[in-house]
Amino acid sequence: MATPDGADVTAQDAVASARRRVEAVWRIESARIVATLTRVVGDFGLAEDLAQEALLLALAQWPRDGVPPNPGAWLTTVAKRKAIDMHRRNNRLDDRHADMAHHLAEQQRLDTGSDELPWDPETIDDDVLRLVFTACHPILPRESQIALTLRVVGGLTSEEIARAFMIPVATVQQRVVRAKKTIAAAEIPFEVPPRKEFDSRLGSVLSVAYLIFNEGYAATSGTAWTRPDLANEAIRLTRILSALVPEEPEVLALLALLELQASRFAARVDANGEPILLADQDRSRWDHHQIRRGCEALARADAAGRGRGAYALQAGIAECHAVAASTAETDWAQIVALYDALGSLAPSPVVDLNRAVAVAMADGPAAGLQLVDELIAKRALDGYSLLPSVRGELLSRLERHDEARIEFLAAAELTHNERERAVLVEKAGVRPSA
Amino acid sequence: MKYMFIMRTPVELEIPEGFDFTEIINAMGAYNESLIKAGVLLAGEGLAPAEEGFVVDFDSTPPVVTDGPYAEAKELFNGFWMIQTSTKEEAAEWAKRCPLGPGTRLEVRRVTETEEFDQSNEYVQKEYEWREQLGSDKPVAG
Numbered sequence: 001m002a003t004p005d006g007a008d009v010t011a012q013d014a015v016a017s018a019r020r021r022v023e024a025v026w027r028i029e030s031a032r033i034v035a036t037l038t039r040v041v042g043d044f045g046l047a048e049d050l051a052q053e054a055l056l057l058a059l060a061q062w063p064r065d066g067v068p069p070n071p072g073a074w075l076t077t078v079a080k081r082k083a084i085d086m087h088r089r090n091n092r093l094d095d096r097h098a099d100m101a102h103h104l105a106e107q108q109r110l111d112t113g114s115d116e117l118p119w120d121p122e123t124i125d126d127d128v129l130r131l132v133f134t135a136c137h138p139i140l141p142r143e144s145q146i147a148l149t150l151r152v153v154g155g156l157t158s159e160e161i162a163r164a165f166m167i168p169v170a171t172v173q174q175r176v177v178r179a180k181k182t183i184a185a186a187e188i189p190f191e192v193p194p195r196k197e198f199d200s201r202l203g204s205v206l207s208v209a210y211l212i213f214n215e216g217y218a219a220t221s222g223t224a225w226t227r228p229d230l231a232n233e234a235i236r237l238t239r240i241l242s243a244l245v246p247e248e249p250e251v252l253a254l255l256a257l258l259e260l261q262a263s264r265f266a267a268r269v270d271a272n273g274e275p276i277l278l279a280d281q282d283r284s285r286w287d288h289h290q291i292r293r294g295c296e297a298l299a300r301a302d303a304a305g306r307g308r309g310a311y312a313l314q315a316g317i318a319e320c321h322a323v324a325a326s327t328a329e330t331d332w333a334q335i336v337a338l339y340d341a342l343g344s345l346a347p348s349p350v351v352d353l354n355r356a357v358a359v360a361m362a363d364g365p366a367a368g369l370q371l372v373d374e375l376i377a378k379r380a381l382d383g384y385s386l387l388p389s390v391r392g393e394l395l396s397r398l399e400r401h402d403e404a405r406i407e408f409l410a411a412a413e414l415t416h417n418e419r420e421r422a423v424l425v426e427k428a429g430v431r432p433s434a
Numbered sequence: 435m436k437y438m439f440i441m442r443t444p445v446e447l448e449i450p451e452g453f454d455f456t457e458i459i460n461a462m463g464a465y466n467e468s469l470i471k472a473g474v475l476l477a478g479e480g481l482a483p484a485e486e487g488f489v490v491d492f493d494s495t496p497p498v499v500t501d502g503p504y505a506e507a508k509e510l511f512n513g514f515w516m517i518q519t520s521t522k523e524e525a526a527e528w529a530k531r532c533p534l535g536p537g538t539r540l541e542v543r544r545v546t547e548t549e550e551f552d553q554s555n556e557y558v559q560k561e562y563e564w565r566e567q568l569g570s571d572k573p574v575a576g
Contacts, residue, residue, distance in 0.1 A: 017523075024523035028472060071527075125471070229520055236518075239473030266547075293476070 018063035022071075023157065026055055029072040030155035031240075035127035036076060036119040038190050041083050044134050045180035048152060054079040076118035128153075129244045130190050136205040139186050144179035145208045147172050153240070154233055164230045165215060202245070206254050206311065209238045213258050228265050234258060242297075252301035253312035259294030260318035263287040279327045291322045313342040332362035349380035357390055365397040385414035389424060396427075404428075436476065436545035437525040439515040443538045445507055461533035469517060474528065480513035509539075516545065 030051065037047035054075045068074040119127070135148040150156045150164075151172075158176070162169040193201040216231030238255045245251055267285040270276055298315045302308070308316065316338045324330035339355035352375055360368025372391050381387045392407030408428035412421045469475035481487075484503035491498045503510055519525045522544070529542050 020521060020523045021527070024519075024521055024527045027520065027524055028527055232518070232520070236473035240471065243471045243473070289476075 015063040018067065019059060021067050022055070022058050022062055025058075025067075025071040025075070026157075027155035029075060030055075030151075031128050031131055031153045032119055032124055033072065033076050033079065034152045035124065035131040037079050037083070038131065038134075039123070039127050040080065042190075043184065044131075044188070044190060045184050046083070047079075048176075048180060050079040050082050051075070051152075053082055070118075073118040125244055126192065128240075129192055132205055132241065132244070133193055133201055134183065134188060134190060136201075136208045137183065137188055138201070138204050139182055139188065140179050142208075142211065144175045144182075145204070146212055147175040148179045149208050149237065150212065150233065151176055154237060156233070164227070164233075202248060202250070205241065206238075206250060209234050209241070209258075210254060210311075212237070213261070217261060228262075231258070231262055231265070235262060247304070249301040249304035249306055250309045250311050252297045252304075253309060253315050256294045256296075256298035256301060257311050257315035257318055259290050259297060260315060260322050263290035263294065263322060278321065283325065286322065294322065295319055308341065310342060310346050313338050313345065317342075327361070330361070332358050336362050349375060349378070350384075353381065353384075353387060353390060360394055360397075365394040369394045369398065383414060385411045385420070387411075388414065392424075392427065435520070435522070435525070436516060436518050437522075437529075438543050438545055439517065439529055439532065440511055440541040440543065441513045441532075441534065441538065442509045442541055443512055444509055445503065447537050458533070465531065465533050468531070469515070469528065472528075474517045474519055474524075476516040476518050478513070478515040481511060484510050 033054075034044075034047050034051045037050055038044045041047050041050070057078055058071070058075060062068075062071075132149070132153055135152055136145045140148070146165075147161055150161050151158065156164075158169050158172040161172045165172075192198075213231050213234035216227045216229070216234065235255070235258045238251065238258055242248075242251045242255050263286045264278075264281065266287065267281040267283070268276060294315070298312065298319055301312050301315075317335055320331050320335050320338070335358040336355060339351060339358055343351045343355060353372070356368045356371035356375065359371055369391065372387070372394060375381055376387065376391075388407040389411035392404045392411060395401075395404035395407060405428045408424045412424035412428065415421050415424065466475065466478065469478075485501075487503070488499055488501050489504045491500065517525060517528060519528070525542060529540050532540050534540060
């Protein structure tokens, strides 16, 4: 650019572009950097602080001086130096840090662009797995597990996490700080959990990925960091996990479930952002490559021969929908069987309600209505708007329109969603009375 | 966002004497493994030598089919990767890590989503149907 103003714009562009590069490197490297540092300094919270300091330094230096040839090594080396400096200041240069200082001196050329890895290839996968288990430790409240996992494993900044969950940045930072304190106070070991705890701890990790996905899946709006991106982030985390513990079928099953659910993103809302129900979605707009990946992941989970857990059963249901050409051609009997299995594995009235809908599709609305009425008698779903809404649908299919109208109005009273209310009121209004 | 990395090598690429192909295979294997472990790899394939292939030239009607690579081609496509990242910069970071040597290059292209085209066009509508058929032709387990 010829004008000084133009030159400024170019300089700003260069800074912004370098910043985006730092963030890209961070997303790729943060898990390995924090995992390596935790192993080296023996303290997860301190490792995370050091990694964040190195990141801040990169954000300040790289736009000015250029990005180093091996950015992951640069960040790790800077963080290790900061650890040594801190301990020198505190006059506590113990053996661990003396070792680290010695090692760093040997690795000076990292700065000048060696392609040597800054971490031990033999242990890095285990270290990242330890990191995942630490971030999702059951001692932490769910929202802290989510914030910590996205930050250290996913490499998202606090700003990105805040935007994704529509909460203040300070809230995210507070959750991370508190979580690190809790982990330190409880002296949580940096380890892959022992066999007897492994399944339940893995369950906690999978729940975190599932909740992150749902946060992205339930939303229909967003700007810079759109909500489908959050769902994609959950899928990325689950893929990482499936590579770290390839022998665990429930990880593959969750991956299958998320891929199959995400395959419907493009078809879930209309041009005005209004949600479209599964039955009314244009199935040709589903992502059929993604469906194939989901089906393959489920087949790999099944191949382990350990039976289907809760995620595999849900993935199986999602698969039935995903491979069907229409609602009419869906294998509803299979879906009923999968809901039966899910209900006996993890009993829940919501599963029962979904099963009743599937029964109505397989055996007719009268059979479904009978199950819905049994659920109403149990009073387990009092105040749940979908219960009268489903009952209304079934009644209207049975041509019992007056009763259906009452149910739709009851559902409209109960829902907190304005769009859903409008749809229900319309349904109640347009049905002709018998 | 989805990106395709297209590997291109010059037709006249000199292969030095005593060149260790095992080393290349190992390096590529490690690269692919790193993409899988990072959860970004969607697909990837290597292509058999261009001599095995053929070219369909549309300069004349009907088109002319000739064996082997395009006679005037200076570069050959040897393989591709399809990856999914949240930003262009992240795709660039991964592309730079590909273990290729001097003379070779990686062309990185964003994969378009069908949603980006005019939705009223009948062929855009048809493309959804084609994708559906292509995507669901595979039998599934269960």
